[in-house]
Amino acid sequence: MTVAIDRIILGHNQFIGVSHLSQDAARSRVERFSEMGRVGELVRFCIESGVRGMMLSTHPRARDILDYLEAEGLAGELTFYPLIPYAQGYVRRMNAVGMTGMVREIFRAAPLSTKADIAWEGSLGYLRKDFTRLLGAFTDIEMLTFRGFKVGAVFLHDAFVDLALALGAAEQVRFFAEHVEGRHGVRPAFVTMNFPLLVDSFQRWGIPKPLVMTTFNRAGFQMNPSREACEEALGRDLADVVAMSTLAAGYLGPREAYGYLASLPGIRSIAVGVSTPEHARETFGLIREKVGFGPDPGAEGA
Amino acid sequence: MMDGSIDIGMVGLGKMGIAHMAILNALDGARVTCAAEKQGITKKGITTVLPSVRLFDDYREMLEREPLDAVFITSPTALHVPVAARCLERGLPFFVEKPLGLSAGECEGLVATASDQAIPTMVGYCKHFVETFERAREILCSGELGTPVYFSSHMYVSQLFRAGSGWRYKKESSGGGVLNILATHLVDVLVWFFGGIDKVFCATGAHYSKEVEDFVNAYLTFSSGLAGSLDASWSIRGYRLPEIDVTVQCEGGMLQVTEDYVRYMLDSDERYRVLYRQDLFEGVPVYVGGSEYTREDLYFLDCLRDGRTPALDVAYGYRLQQVTDAMYRSAASGREETVGGGKA
Numbered sequence: 001m002t003v004a005i006d007r008i009i010l011g012h013n014q015f016i017g018v019s020h021l022s023q024d025a026a027r028s029r030v031e032r033f034s035e036m037g038r039v040g041e042l043v044r045f046c047i048e049s050g051v052r053g054m055m056l057s058t059h060p061r062a063r064d065i066l067d068y069l070e071a072e073g074l075a076g077e078l079t080f081y082p083l084i085p086y087a088q089g090y091v092r093r094m095n096a097v098g099m100t101g102m103v104r105e106i107f108r109a110a111p112l113s114t115k116a117d118i119a120w121e122g123s124l125g126y127l128r129k130d131f132t133r134l135l136g137a138f139t140d141i142e143m144l145t146f147r148g149f150k151v152g153a154v155f156l157h158d159a160f161v162d163l164a165l166a167l168g169a170a171e172q173v174r175f176f177a178e179h180v181e182g183r184h185g186v187r188p189a190f191v192t193m194n195f196p197l198l199v200d201s202f203q204r205w206g207i208p209k210p211l212v213m214t215t216f217n218r219a220g221f222q223m224n225p226s227r228e229a230c231e232e233a234l235g236r237d238l239a240d241v242v243a244m245s246t247l248a249a250g251y252l253g254p255r256e257a258y259g260y261l262a263s264l265p266g267i268r269s270i271a272v273g274v275s276t277p278e279h280a281r282e283t284f285g286l287i288r289e290k291v292g293f294g295p296d297p298g299a300e301g302a
Numbered sequence: 303m304m305d306g307s308i309d310i311g312m313v314g315l316g317k318m319g320i321a322h323m324a325i326l327n328a329l330d331g332a333r334v335t336c337a338a339e340k341q342g343i344t345k346k347g348i349t350t351v352l353p354s355v356r357l358f359d360d361y362r363e364m365l366e367r368e369p370l371d372a373v374f375i376t377s378p379t380a381l382h383v384p385v386a387a388r389c390l391e392r393g394l395p396f397f398v399e400k401p402l403g404l405s406a407g408e409c410e411g412l413v414a415t416a417s418d419q420a421i422p423t424m425v426g427y428c429k430h431f432v433e434t435f436e437r438a439r440e441i442l443c444s445g446e447l448g449t450p451v452y453f454s455s456h457m458y459v460s461q462l463f464r465a466g467s468g469w470r471y472k473k474e475s476s477g478g479g480v481l482n483i484l485a486t487h488l489v490d491v492l493v494w495f496f497g498g499i500d501k502v503f504c505a506t507g508a509h510y511s512k513e514v515e516d517f518v519n520a521y522l523t524f525s526s527g528l529a530g531s532l533d534a535s536w537s538i539r540g541y542r543l544p545e546i547d548v549t550v551q552c553e554g555g556m557l558q559v560t561e562d563y564v565r566y567m568l569d570s571d572e573r574y575r576v577l578y579r580q581d582l583f584e585g586v587p588v589y590v591g592g593s594e595y596t597r598e599d600l601y602f603l604d605c606l607r608d609g610r611t612p613a614l615d616v617a618y619g620y621r622l623q624q625v626t627d628a629m630y631r632s633a634a635s636g637r638e639e640t641v642g643g644g645k646a
Contacts, residue, residue, distance in 0.1 A: 024562075096524075131343075131350040151327050159591060166324035169351045193589040196329075224585040251580040 005152060005187075006053025007293040008284065009242065010046050010079055011273035015039055015056075015065060036068045043069060045277040047077045049284050053152060055271055056170060057083040057178060058142045066149060079152040083191065084142035085160070104127065132172055136179045153211055154180045158191040165197050170205040187211055191244070194224050196233040203272055212269060213242040218260035220290035221248035234266050242269040254283055269293070311370045312337035312376030313361045315384050316428075321591050322374050327352065327597050328588040332603055338350055338364045348407055359384050365392055372396060372606055373420075376414045378469040379477050383408050384617070385390055387421070390415050397602050399535040401486045402619030404477030406627045406642075413620045424602045425619035426454040427490040429546065431581035431597035438548070438559035439495055448553030450496060453530030455548040457488040458563035462510050471511050479514025481506065484624055485534035488546050489625050492532070495548070498525045499625050499641050520629055555617060572595035 043054070054060050069075040143154065156176055164173050173190075180188040189211035192198045202210050216234070220227030222245055234241060243264075247257045261267055270287060274280040287293050308331060309315070312323050315337055326332045336354070338361035339345055345357050358364040365388055370541075374396040375385045383403040389396040389410070403409040416423050423579050429435050441447065469475035470483055473491040477483075495500060501523040508513035516537045520538040523529045530550075549558040557566040564577045605612045624642045 131347045135341075162588075162590050163320070163324050166328040166352050166588050168327065172351060181544075198590060218583070219580050219583070220581050221580045222589075224589045225587050226585045229585075248580045251578055 004079075005240070005242070005269050006051070006079060007269050008051045008287060009055050009269055009271040010043070010051055010055035010061075010269045011244070012055045012057060012083070014273045015061065015274050020092060021177045036064070039065055040072050042075065042274065042277060042280065043074055043078070044072075044119050045280055046274070046284075047074060048240075049280065051280075051284060053269075054078050054079045055083055055155070056146075057157070058086045058261045060086075062086075062145050066145065069211075070149075074148055079187040080146055081149050082143065082146050082153050082230045083155045083157055086140065091134045095139060095252060125195050132175050132196060133202060135172055135175060138184070139167060139176065139179055140183065151184070152155075153187040155191050155213055158193050160196070160275075161190045161198070165192065165194055165201050168201070170201070173202075173205065174207065184224055189213060189242075193222055194286040195241075199233045199236065209240070209267065210239050211268075212239040212242050215245040216243040216264060216267065218239070218245050218247040218252055218256060219248040221245060221251065234264060237266050240268045241266060242271050243267050244271045246270055246272060254286045255290070258286050262268055262292070271294070305403075308332045308371045308555050308606055309335045309369065310444055310520060311335065311368055311373045312339075313350065313364070313365055313373060313375045314381065315339040315341070316376065316378075317610045319374070319376030321595055322343075322376055322397075322599060323348075323352075323597050324502070324590045325533075325588060326374070328590075329599065330587070331598075331607075332599075335366045335370070336364055339557075349424050361555075362388060365389065365394070366401070368390065370394055372602075376398065379482070380469070380475040382410050387415070388501070390419060390421060393419070393421060395606055397424045397426060397599075398425040398616075398619070400490070401425075401477065401482050401617060401620070401626065402623050404474075404482075406620060406623040409542075409620045409623055413616050416616045420611070422605050422609075422611055424598075424605070425614050425622075426598060427494075427600050427614050427615060427619075427622075428592075428594040429487050430494065430614060431594040431601070432561055433560060433584070433593075434493075434559055434564050434579060435546075437577060437582055438557060438566075439517075441557060442495055442550065444486060447550075447555040447566065450526075450528050450550050450552050452457045453496070453528070453548060453550045454533075455488055455490070456533040457485050457544065457546045457558070458534065458541040459484065459536050460539050460541045460588065461536040462516060463514070465510055465536060471514055473513045475494065476514060478626070478630060479508070479518075480534055480536045481518045482514055482628060484536055484544065485518055485532070486622060486626060488532060488548075489622055491531050491546060491547055491548060492522065492530075493622060493625070494527065495550075496524050496528050498621065499628075500521070500525050500626065501638050501640055502628045503638040504629040506582065506630075506633040513632075515538060518629070519541060520628075520632070522625075527609040528541050599637065 039263060041294060049123060177188040190198065191213045193215060195214040215222040216230065223230045243261060246261055247254060270293060272283055274283050310326055310332060312319055312334055315323065323334050324333050334355055334359065336356040337348060338358045340359055346499045347354055348357060361615065373389050373394050373396040375382055377385060379401060382398050386396055386398055424519050502520055504518065504520035507517040508515050510516050517535045519533045522532055545560055550556060551635055554568060555568040562579055565574060566576045586593045588596060602612060628641040630638045
């Protein structure tokens with residue numbers, strides 16, 4: 001599948017209160033972006049700078065952000081990269097209501113079309129018997145948030161990808177890929193903290209050149225089993241890689257961070273979080289200077 | 303261990319059971335051969351993904367029929383001690399998720415049997431495998447900051463803002479609420495840092511839960527004479543992930559540690575030093591939800607191979623259970639209580 005993937009993708013963590021540097025930082029981000037106008041201000045600046053790709057998880061706030069961007073006339077300028085599912089939300093709900101309760105909640109929220117499909121297939125009980133199809137129904141429910149918006153690729157959250165890799169769940173990974181491509185007409189993508197394991201597993205499972213978002217940073221932070229092993233796997237050119245955590249969650253300075261990325265072969269795109277227009281200007285400028293990526297208007301072909 | 307691989311049986315496949323199962327499945331030298339689980343949807347998932355794993359409804363049948371080298375007990379808390387006791391009867395080493403049981407009283411027989419039999423056991427107090435807490439303990443133990451004189455601590459997560467359902471919120475299956483299920487991690491970190499706790503003065507509260515506590519606040523006095531505060535809840539906004547914060551005042555400086563960083567200052571130069579997770583990070587062979595889970599599994603497997611007793615054995619888990627018991631007693635009596643005994 002030939003797919004255009006933006007060279008710079010605006011990350012979403014700042015909008016949903018996530019910081020891998022510290023929860024203190026995360027809480028201050030929640031406060032800053034609780035004012036939707038600040039989200040709009042930042043996204044407008046990114047669009048004007050030529051950055052038109054935006055990662056967005058199915059966090060409860062995602063729909064509000066999309067509605068706001070649409071109302072402001074900004075959504076049509078963007079290609080969205082959904083990150084599904086919102087894993088931490090599921091973990092908290094599982095802790096609150098148990099696994100069965102969580103599954104019930106999810107299906108209660110399902111759209112009529114999905115419910116109709118489920119009914120046609122013979123009820124939730126049928127899906128329980130066919131675990132893999134259950135994953136498809138989950139995916140459809142998660143993708144509802146993005147109905148009517150331009151989607152560039154659908155990223156499966158690392159919590160699920162890494163679980164699948166560790167369990168050796170080849171059939172479920174293949175199913176997700178085929179389902180996203182067949183039903184939603186976009187490229188499937190995978191987030192992982194185990195990049196070498198993913199490359200080896202996907203090669204063994206016959207999944208050619210996947211689109212993968214994974215950690216690459218000079219500090220080696222969250223690069224498993226090691227920075228060296230991840231760099232070696234990257235060098236094998238068996239995946240289209242979107243680099244994330246490039247600043248090691250704010251630990252590295254951008255000049256140092258993007259200098260490192262420039263030294264790596266085969267980084268396809270960079271997902272980066274910015275918190276203010278000034279921060280965005282500096283970050284995009286350095287990515288252009290050091291790595292040579294955009295931010296030219298529009299996406300580039302794969 | 304016929305071919306050098308450690309054959310493992312799982313009991314309970316909730317969130318942590320599945321995480322451990324995945325890690326063990328991916329690590330060299332270990333394999334999950336069977337599991338006991340009642341939930342149909344989970345069983346269907348495992349049958350689909352790992353068809354070689356033999357599934358049982360009843361853990362007793364699994365332990366009886368399967369040739370195993372070790373068992374991972376990741377069931378709801380009420381089953382921990384019964385399953386662990388059955389493992390000991392069969393001479394099987396086990397890893398059990400925290401807390402060890404519903405109460406210290408429930409654990410007593412198990413701890414005595416484990417001590418007699420010298421079978422490796424481990425309780426899943428995973429904060430011992432988080433780099434920032436490891437480093438904080440090293441700094442405190444080095445004496446660089448001098449003797450600790452006071453601490454304050456909390457553990458919060460934004461989890462429960464309406465009535466919960468499931469085993470965590472039923473006293474008979476959980477042994478208690480946020481204290482026994484979550485804040486036991488904080489009690490563990492404090493005991494690991496500062497040694498045994500002698501006395502506790504504690505209050506609990508509930509707003510969302512009917513049977514268990516949602517809030518706990520305690521003043522703890524250690525054998526060393528150190529005292530300080532603990533506050534914990536699963537109903538605090540702004541904590542996407544569970545977060546522990548321990549701030550220690552010492553004779554020669556201070557230290558603060560969370561999952562994200564260690565920050566400390568010596569009075570001698572008044573310079574704050576901060577070590578982030580990024581400074582301390584070391585990769586793991588496979589990452590599923592947190593490096594600490596892989597590290598604790600590797601540690602347990604190493605102990606099995608080397609015939610060592612894990613530091614976090616059932617005797618340690620029992621000591622922590624005695625502290626939480628005393629906290630519950632204090633909350634009920636409104637008085638200070640002695641750990642392991644009656645009123646102080």
